[in-house]
Amino acid sequence: MTFKALLIDAYRQLSAAKLFWLTLGLSLIVVLAFGSISFNETGMSIFYGLGTIESDMIHEGSPWARGLYVGIYSNFLVTIWLSWIATVLALISTCTIFPEFVKSGAIELTLSKPISRIKLFFMKYVVSLLFVLLQVLVFCVGIFICVGLRIGEWNWAIFGAVPIVTIFYSYLFAVCVLVGMITRSGIASLLITGVFWMLLWTAQTAELALNRFSVGERVTIESFEQSVLEQEEELNALREKSPDDFRIENRQKRIDDMKEDIASAKDTFDKLIVWHEPVRIALIFLPKTGQTIGLLDRWLKDDSGFDIQAMMRGDMRSVEELEEFDSTTRFARKREASKRIHDDYSTRSLWYVVGTSLLFEGVILGLSAWFFCRRDF
Amino acid sequence: MAVIDIHGVEKTYKGKIHALRGVSLEVHDGEIFGLLGPNGAGKSTLVKILMTVINASKVSGTFLGHPIGHRPSLKKVGYLPEHHKFPQYLTAIQVLQFYGALSKVPKPIRTKRAYALLERLGLTGWEKKKVSTFSKGMRQRLGIAIALINDPDVVVLDEPTDGVDPVGRREIRDLLAELKTEGKAVFLNSHLLSELEMVCDRVAIMVKGQMTMQGTIDELTRESTRFEINVKGEVPDWAEQTFDDVRGTTLVKHGDDTSQLQSLIDQLRATNVTISSIEPKRESLEDLFMRAVDYIDNPGSVR
Ligand SMILES: Nc1ncnc2c1ncn2[C@@H]1O[C@H](COP(=O)(O)OP(=O)(O)OP(=O)(O)O)[C@@H](O)[C@H]1O
Ligand SMILES: [Mg+2]
Numbered sequence: 001m002t003f004k005a006l007l008i009d010a011y012r013q014l015s016a017a018k019l020f021w022l023t024l025g026l027s028l029i030v031v032l033a034f035g036s037i038s039f040n041e042t043g044m045s046i047f048y049g050l051g052t053i054e055s056d057m058i059h060e061g062s063p064w065a066r067g068l069y070v071g072i073y074s075n076f077l078v079t080i081w082l083s084w085i086a087t088v089l090a091l092i093s094t095c096t097i098f099p100e101f102v103k104s105g106a107i108e109l110t111l112s113k114p115i116s117r118i119k120l121f122f123m124k125y126v127v128s129l130l131f132v133l134l135q136v137l138v139f140c141v142g143i144f145i146c147v148g149l150r151i152g153e154w155n156w157a158i159f160g161a162v163p164i165v166t167i168f169y170s171y172l173f174a175v176c177v178l179v180g181m182i183t184r185s186g187i188a189s190l191l192i193t194g195v196f197w198m199l200l201w202t203a204q205t206a207e208l209a210l211n212r213f214s215v216g217e218r219v220t221i222e223s224f225e226q227s228v229l230e231q232e233e234e235l236n237a238l239r240e241k242s243p244d245d246f247r248i249e250n251r252q253k254r255i256d257d258m259k260e261d262i263a264s265a266k267d268t269f270d271k272l273i274v275w276h277e278p279v280r281i282a283l284i285f286l287p288k289t290g291q292t293i294g295l296l297d298r299w300l301k302d303d304s305g306f307d308i309q310a311m312m313r314g315d316m317r318s319v320e321e322l323e324e325f326d327s328t329t330r331f332a333r334k335r336e337a338s339k340r341i342h343d344d345y346s347t348r349s350l351w352y353v354v355g356t357s358l359l360f361e362g363v364i365l366g367l368s369a370w371f372f373c374r375r376d377f
Numbered sequence: 378m379a380v381i382d383i384h385g386v387e388k389t390y391k392g393k394i395h396a397l398r399g400v401s402l403e404v405h406d407g408e409i410f411g412l413l414g415p416n417g418a419g420k421s422t423l424v425k426i427l428m429t430v431i432n433a434s435k436v437s438g439t440f441l442g443h444p445i446g447h448r449p450s451l452k453k454v455g456y457l458p459e460h461h462k463f464p465q466y467l468t469a470i471q472v473l474q475f476y477g478a479l480s481k482v483p484k485p486i487r488t489k490r491a492y493a494l495l496e497r498l499g500l501t502g503w504e505k506k507k508v509s510t511f512s513k514g515m516r517q518r519l520g521i522a523i524a525l526i527n528d529p530d531v532v533v534l535d536e537p538t539d540g541v542d543p544v545g546r547r548e549i550r551d552l553l554a555e556l557k558t559e560g561k562a563v564f565l566n567s568h569l570l571s572e573l574e575m576v577c578d579r580v581a582i583m584v585k586g587q588m589t590m591q592g593t594i595d596e597l598t599r600e601s602t603r604f605e606i607n608v609k610g611e612v613p614d615w616a617e618q619t620f621d622d623v624r625g626t627t628l629v630k631h632g633d634d635t636s637q638l639q640s641l642i643d644q645l646r647a648t649n650v651t652i653s654s655i656e657p658k659r660e661s662l663e664d665l666f667m668r669a670v671d672y673i674d675n676p677g678s679v680r
Contacts, residue, residue, distance in 0.1 A: 001478050002479055005474075012466055104460070112429060113480055114451045115448070376431035377431065
């Protein structure tokens with residue numbers, strides 16, 4: 001009964017705020033824009049037929065069309081709209097919930113009810129996530145209908161965004177609550193949460209960049225080493241056959257150059273590791289916002305690999321063509337590195353991505369709860 | 378039976394403010410108990426300790442038969458905090474519903490009770506209006522309604538008449554009397570002495586975190602009960618010994634023994650003293666209050 005009362009109260013508080021309806025309205029616009037994309041036999045059209053793009057690969061029924069359409073949702077709408085803009089709006093509208101809750105004059109009556117403080121705190125926390133839950137749910141219903149109508153796929157995994165975005169949001173909201181509990185100020189908690197989010201984002205971006213560089217170097221080392229082995233074999237064969245061949249000198253020089261490149265790549269790699277390791281370890285203990293949101297892309301991916309990230313990586317070529325490639329070219333190495341990076345992040349376990357983040361959230365919430373239970377109001 | 382029976386309550390706030398210094402008090406079943414004291418005496422602090430809003434540094438005793446801090450027993454307690462702020466986005470009925478639910482009152486009962494209480498507190502017609510549109514006095518009335526939504530055995534009111542107009546005050550006083558006839562105990566805080574005098578069965582006076590007096594108003598003022606006889610002309614010499622006090626032409630006899638008074642009148646009349654008036658006198662709560670405040674400031678000076 002207490003939980004229900006708090007839930008109803010949370011809903012009334014939210015629906016009394018204009019920002020709630022504004023966010024919902026913006027969501028609707030995003031959904032309508034998304035729904036305006038459609039596919040026909042010769043390509044795709046946007047804005048309900050206002051513009052058309054002809055394409056051999058992206059047209060009605062093609063796997064790339066599915067990859068593109070669902071990919072726009074999981075890569076852009078979720079990452080940009082839900083986990084950026086809507087999250088900022090959500091933080092603005094919910095940052096005052098706890099300061100209001102513990103405001104003198106309001107908290108006394110609530111505390112004098114037959115509910116333990118710790119229970120009260122956690123119930124209030126859970127119902128405060130209602131804002132995000134509702135917003136994302138409404139948004140997902142819209143997307144679900146769009147995807148169903150446009151490419152005939154009634155994919156329930158789209159609703160995966162509801163728990164994912166709510167959990168992602170809760171990492172930030174926990175910090176917001178802690179600051180709100182200590183300062184009793186909505187603005188302070190909004191600002192500090194914003195700073196925290198930025199730091200988190202910076203750390204994650206830095207980790208990604210460092211990871212990318214070091215994987216790049218590793219790919220270079222590996223492919224060059226492989227190539228050196230092959231070429232040395234060839235050279236040995238050549239030497240045995242005709243020791244005076246004019247190509248020997250040239251080839252030997254090429255191998256030596258490559259060995260030099262390997263040495264310098266190893267050097268860079270060692271330097272990068274010194275920076276990458278501490279950031280990577282620090283991130284183990286921090287909430288992984290980006291990777292949490294990335295889970296959705298994993299769940300929505302088509303097994304055949306026709307997805308928007310592959311398009312962006314330049315994988316949009318036939319597989320046979322790729323096998324002809326020399327693995328030491330710059331392009332091949334880059335492609336291999338970004339594939340490895342993608343595989344690295346998309347195979348991290350749920351426990352690592354969500355579990356450790358929730359652990360961090362738990363610690364922050366524990367602190368707030370402890371503060372709430374001990375405090376004289 | 379005592380509904381509230383606490384002793385040795387101490388509270389030191391952070392920052393070393395010693396708000397309560399060993400307070401003891403007892404509130405009995407079905408009585409209206411008034412706690413008075415000047416600003417900053419620690420009245421609200423004491424109430425908040427009872428309602429588990431703050432933690433006492435030291436406390437022993439019981440509230441509704443359970444130790445202080447026992448949450449389930451708060452189900453049967455109503456509370457009106459001072460300076461309350463109810464959620465502005467709710468209507469009067471919604472506020473009552475919300476706090477009723479937190480007190481675990483089943484929905485059908487609390488809906489019925491909510492309407493009845495609003496009517497009882499003169500808020501008919503305001504049920505569906507947002508709390509943000511209420512005037513101060515109306516909010517106070519709503520606060521009292523909230524304190525009663527769980528049909529409590531004890532009602533704890535921190536300055537119930539704060540901001541209420543004279544008509545409203547009277548209505549609240551009548552309401553308190555009604556609550557008493559329903560068998561509820563009322564514990565209220567106030568510094569409106571005349572008001573307390575009218576409704577309270579027993580009072581306690583607290584000054585600077587200490588209890589100075591406690592008892593029925595009758596008990597507390599009995600000692601000061603006296604007759605004052607005003608005479609015209611000269612005061613006879615023997616009056617000095619017979620009366621307890623002689624102030625100018627006013628002769629004072631302590632106590633409320635009227636038969637003794639008759640013989641004194643006879644004596645005066647026998648010596649041809651003209652009596653202009655005879656008044657039974659008793660200390661008012663205000664005098665008592667002033668005396669209590671004085672006493673703490675200069676212990677030993679009075680009494
Ligand atoms: N949260 C707090 N932190 C620190 N000191 C406090 C706090 N609340 C009250 N005090 C101090 O405790 C003392 C008692 O305050 P309290 O509010 O109990 O007085 P009161 O008797 O209710 O006064 P009033 O008649 O003005 O309402 C005051 O000196 C006050 O400054
Ligand atoms: Mg007070």
